[in-house]
Amino acid sequence: MLIKRPSDIPSSEITSESHYLSRRKFMQAFAGAAAVAAGGSVLSSCADAESPASSRQIAELPSRPLDFVAAQPVSDNNGFSTSEKLTPYEAVTSHNNFYEFGTDKRDPKRYAGELQTDPWSVVIEGEADNTGTFFLEDLLKNQPLEERIYRLRCVEAWSMVIPWVGFSLSSLIKRAQPNSSARYVVFETLYRPEQMRGQRSRFNTLEWPYVEGLTMAEAMHPLTMIATGLYGKSLPVQNGAPLRLVVPWKYGFKSIKSIVKIKFVNARPSTSWNVSAPREYGFFANVNPKVDHPRWSQASERRLPTSLFDSKRIATLPFNGYAEQVANLYTGMDLRRYF
Amino acid sequence: MLSKQRKLIKTALLLLALTPLALMIEAAIGQALGPDPAEALADQTGEWALRLLCACLAITPLRIITGKVEWLRYRRMLGLLAFFYACLHLAVYWVFILRLQWADFFYEFAQRPYIAAGMAALLLLVPLAITSTKKWQRKLGRQWPRLHRLVYLATVLALTHVWWQTRSDYTEALTYTLILLALGIIRFRRKRWFK
Numbered sequence: 001m002l003i004k005r006p007s008d009i010p011s012s013e014i015t016s017e018s019h020y021l022s023r024r025k026f027m028q029a030f031a032g033a034a035a036v037a038a039g040g041s042v043l044s045s046c047a048d049a050e051s052p053a054s055s056r057q058i059a060e061l062p063s064r065p066l067d068f069v070a071a072q073p074v075s076d077n078n079g080f081s082t083s084e085k086l087t088p089y090e091a092v093t094s095h096n097n098f099y100e101f102g103t104d105k106r107d108p109k110r111y112a113g114e115l116q117t118d119p120w121s122v123v124i125e126g127e128a129d130n131t132g133t134f135f136l137e138d139l140l141k142n143q144p145l146e147e148r149i150y151r152l153r154c155v156e157a158w159s160m161v162i163p164w165v166g167f168s169l170s171s172l173i174k175r176a177q178p179n180s181s182a183r184y185v186v187f188e189t190l191y192r193p194e195q196m197r198g199q200r201s202r203f204n205t206l207e208w209p210y211v212e213g214l215t216m217a218e219a220m221h222p223l224t225m226i227a228t229g230l231y232g233k234s235l236p237v238q239n240g241a242p243l244r245l246v247v248p249w250k251y252g253f254k255s256i257k258s259i260v261k262i263k264f265v266n267a268r269p270s271t272s273w274n275v276s277a278p279r280e281y282g283f284f285a286n287v288n289p290k291v292d293h294p295r296w297s298q299a300s301e302r303r304l305p306t307s308l309f310d311s312k313r314i315a316t317l318p319f320n321g322y323a324e325q326v327a328n329l330y331t332g333m334d335l336r337r338y339f
Numbered sequence: 340m341l342s343k344q345r346k347l348i349k350t351a352l353l354l355l356a357l358t359p360l361a362l363m364i365e366a367a368i369g370q371a372l373g374p375d376p377a378e379a380l381a382d383q384t385g386e387w388a389l390r391l392l393c394a395c396l397a398i399t400p401l402r403i404i405t406g407k408v409e410w411l412r413y414r415r416m417l418g419l420l421a422f423f424y425a426c427l428h429l430a431v432y433w434v435f436i437l438r439l440q441w442a443d444f445f446y447e448f449a450q451r452p453y454i455a456a457g458m459a460a461l462l463l464l465v466p467l468a469i470t471s472t473k474k475w476q477r478k479l480g481r482q483w484p485r486l487h488r489l490v491y492l493a494t495v496l497a498l499t500h501v502w503w504q505t506r507s508d509y510t511e512a513l514t515y516t517l518i519l520l521a522l523g524i525i526r527f528r529r530k531r532w533f534k
Contacts, residue, residue: 105373203513306376308380308435311377313438
C-alpha cells in the first residue's frame with residue numbers, strides 16, 4: 001500500500017463534494033441496476049471510469065481511490081446510510097480531534113505529514129485462535145469494502161455526516177476466531193512520539209498509547225465498522241489512517257484511530273479518556289441527550305460546518321439516531337449510571 | 340524621551356495589538372476560520388486577551404528590572420487592549436455561540452464553572468477600565484492603586500478559566516501560569532525591598 005504524505009496532495013486531486021455526489025448518484029443508480037443482474041455484489045471500480053483521474057497511476061496518489069460498494073439508498077438499509085447533507089471533505093479532514101498530533105482541531109491536519117503509515121501492521125492477540133502480527137495488506141486482502149454514511153457525534157457537541165469506506169468489524173473478528181473467554185475487544189493506537197508530536201507533550205494527562213474498547217456484542221454489531229477510507233479514498237492520516245474504528249452511536253472518542261493492536265480480553269479494559277477523567281467520559285459513551293457532560297450540554301449539537309450567523313444547532317438523538325439498531329444491546333441497563 | 344517618539348511607539352503598539360483582530364476579521368470574511376468559525380473566534384479572542392494581560396502585567400516588572408519609569412506610559416493602553424479582547428471574547432461567545440439566548444446563557448453559567456470564572460474575571464476588569472483615565476486617577480488618589488490591585492484577582496480567575504477547561508494537555512495553561520508567576524515574583528520582591 002503506497003501512501004505518500006498528505007502535504008503532497010495538490011488540491012486539484014481532492015474530490016469535490018459536488019463531483020463526489022454526482023459520482024455517488026451514478027454509482028447508486030448503477031448499483032441498483034446491476035444488483036439485479038449480479039446478485040448485489042457490485043464493485044465501484046466501474047464508477048471511476050467516468051472520472052478523468054482514473055487514467056492516472058492511482059497508487060501514487062496520497063489518498064488512493066478505493067474499490068468499494070456504494071452506500072445503498074436510505075430506504076434499503078438499517079442505519080448504514082442517511083439522506084442528511086454530507087459534511088464537506090475539507091471540513092471532515094481539517095477539523096479533527098487526534099490528540100496524538102496536538103489538541104487544536106487544526107493540529108492533526110497540520111502535522112499529519114510527519115507520520116509514516118507505510119508499512120503498517122496490526123497485532124491481534126488475546127483470547128482468540130488466529131492471533132499474530134498481520135501486515136495491513138494481508139488484513140485487507142479479500143476483504144470487500146463498502147461505503148456507509150454515518151453521523152459522527154463528538155462529545156464536544158458538534159457533529160458531521162461522513163461517507164466512510166470500510167467493512168464491519170465483525171468480519172475481522174470472525175477471522176480472528178475469538179474463544180469463549182473473549183468478552184471485550186481492546187484497541188490501541190500507534191505510539192510513535194518521534195512522528196506524533198502530541199505524544200511528546202510533557203504535560204498531557206492522557207496516557208499513550210490511546211486505548212479504547214467495546215463489549216463483544218458492540219464489536220460484533222453490524223454498524224460497528226473498520227474504516228479505511230472516506231469520500232471514496234483512503235483515509236487521510238488526520239482521520240486515522242490507515243485503519244480506524246467507527247462506532248456511530250457512541251461519542252467520537254470511542255472511534256479510535258490508526259489502530260495497531262486488537263486484543264480480545266475477558267475483563268472490561270481501562271480506556272484512555274475514562275482513566276483520565278472517569279466522571280466525564282464513561283466506558284460506554286453512548287450518545288445520550290439526557291446525560292450531560294460536565295463541560296458540554298449533550299441535549300443538542302452543532303452540525304458542522306457552521307457559519308457565524310447559523311450555528312446549525314439540532315437536537316441530539318438517543319444513540320445518535322441509531323436507537324432502533326442498537327438500543328437492544330443495552331436493555332435493562334441504567335444509561336445514566338453506565339454513561 | 341521625546342513626546343513625539345512616545346506617540347510613535349504607542350501608535351505602533353496599538354497597531355500591533357490590533358493586528359490579530361484585523362486578521363480574524365479578514366479570516367471571517369474570507370470564510371477561512373474553518374468549519375466551526377464561532378469556536379475559532381472565541382479561542383483566538385480569549386488567547387489575545389490573556390496575552391495582552393500578560394503584557395500589561397509585565398510593565399511593572401520591566402520598570403523594576405530596567406529602572407526606567409518610562410515603561411508605565413504603555414500600561415494603560417495594554418490593559419485596555421486586554422479588556423477589549425476579553426469583551427470581544429464574551430461577545431463572540433454570547434452572539435455567535437449562544438446566539439443571544441438568555442436561557443442558554445444562565446444554564447451554561449450555572450453548569451459550567453469555567454464560564455463563571457471567565458465572566459468574573461471580565462467583570463472585575465470593568466471598573467478598572469472605567470477608572471483608567473487620568474481624571475479618575477486624580478479623583479481616587481491613594482485609592483486608585485488599591486482598586487487596581489483587582490487586576491491580580493482577575494488574572495487568577497482568568498487562569499482558572501483556562502485550567503478548568505483544559506481537557507488533557509496542560510502545556511498552554513502551565514505556560515501562562517509560569518509567565519504570570521514569574522512576573523508576580525519580581526513584583527512581590529520589589530515590595531519587600533520597599534518596606
